[in-house]
Amino acid sequence: MAMVCVVVMLVTVLAGVAGCMQAQTSSNSPTAQSTTTPTQTAPTTSALPTTAPANIQSYTGPFVGSKNSDVYHYPWCYEAKKIKSENLVVFATVADACAANYRPCEVCNPPACTPSSTPTATPTPTQLPTQALVSGPASFAQGQAVTFTTTLNSVNEHKNVCGAVNYYIDDYAAGGTWNINPAGTCSASSGNLYLAGADTAKLSVGTHTLKIDWLGDSTYGPSQSVMTFTVTSPTPTATATPFPTATPFPTPTPFPTPTPFPVRTL
Numbered sequence: 515m516a517m518v519c520v521v522v523m524l525v526t527v528l529a530g531v532a533g534c535m536q537a538q539t540s541s542n543s544p545t546a547q548s549t550t551t552p553t554q555t556a557p558t559t560s561a562l563p564t565t566a567p568a569n570i571q572s573y574t575g576p577f578v579g580s581k582n583s584d585v586y587h588y589p590w591c592y593e594a595k596k597i598k599s600e601n602l603v604v605f606a607t608v609a610d611a612c613a614a615n616y617r618p619c620e621v622c623n624p625p626a627c628t629p630s631s632t633p634t635a636t637p638t639p640t641q642l643p644t645q646a647l648v649s650g651p652a653s654f655a656q657g658q659a660v661t662f663t664t665t666l667n668s669v670n671e672h673k674n675v676c677g678a679v680n681y682y683i684d685d686y687a688a689g690g691t692w693n694i695n696p697a698g699t700c701s702a703s704s705g706n707l708y709l710a711g712a713d714t715a716k717l718s719v720g721t722h723t724l725k726i727d728w729l730g731d732s733t734y735g736p737s738q739s740v741m742t743f744t745v746t747s748p749t750p751t752a753t754a755t756p757f758p759t760a761t762p763f764p765t766p767t768p769f770p771t772p773t774p775f776p777v778r779t780l
């Protein structure tokens with residue numbers, strides 16, 4: 515009884531597998547047929563140019579190759595003309611040929627894959643141009659405290675740029691740094707450099723330069739600005755204008771004779 519049961523089950527399983535296989539083959543046959551039919555219609559060789567155009571540089575396609583090789587040619591290449599029509603493969607562009615892993619023929623030398631398929635990327639500037647401008651007094655005396663101002667803007671965007679600039683007096687590298695808009699919000703594009711009297715006292719009489727140097731950051735490119743200023747002799751000694759003759763103090767009006775306190779009677 516158990517034996518019969520197993521046999522019956524086996525038969526059903528086999529029948530099921532057979533049915534499945536049958537169903538598979540019958541359902542697969544139409545798709546198998548459609549894949550074998552070529553998606554590209556056979557190129558008509560008559561449309562291909564048989565001679566090179568006058569301006570070969572402007573020729574962008576089509577190019578030809580053989581199914582039995584991995585070389586693409588200009589259609590007028592004598593090597594290409596040897597390809598049997600049933601083996602001929604036509605590529606609309608070099609990019610198409612390269613996409614199919616074909617390489618340029620060394621006889622007719624068609625445009626190479628890399629330059630024509632991927633246009634050479636023009637290097638995009640990583641930093642935007644900036645313009646720094648320093649200004650301040652054209653002349654001041656030794657020992658006089660002065661303030662210089664610098665503005666820093668992006669040229670194209672007309673935006674404020676902020677950060678630290680280096681400054682140099684007479685190209686003296688150890689000038690220091692100078693914060694443009696130290697708050698860092700870039701709400702203002704200018705910053706002041708304050709030179710105390712003790713600092714300007716060290717400068718010689720004559721012409722000096724003040725150079726500011728913005729090194730740039732990841733967004734904004736570097737820029738510089740230079741101005742000249744003249745330091746004169748200290749005001750009190752040499753160029754001191756004489757004190758104006760002191761206007762005499764006005765004769766004080768005499769205090770009015772105080773009226774005597776009234777004698778208090780108790």
Ligand SMILES: [Zn+2]
Nearest residue numbers: 587591619622
């Ligand atoms: Zn060729």
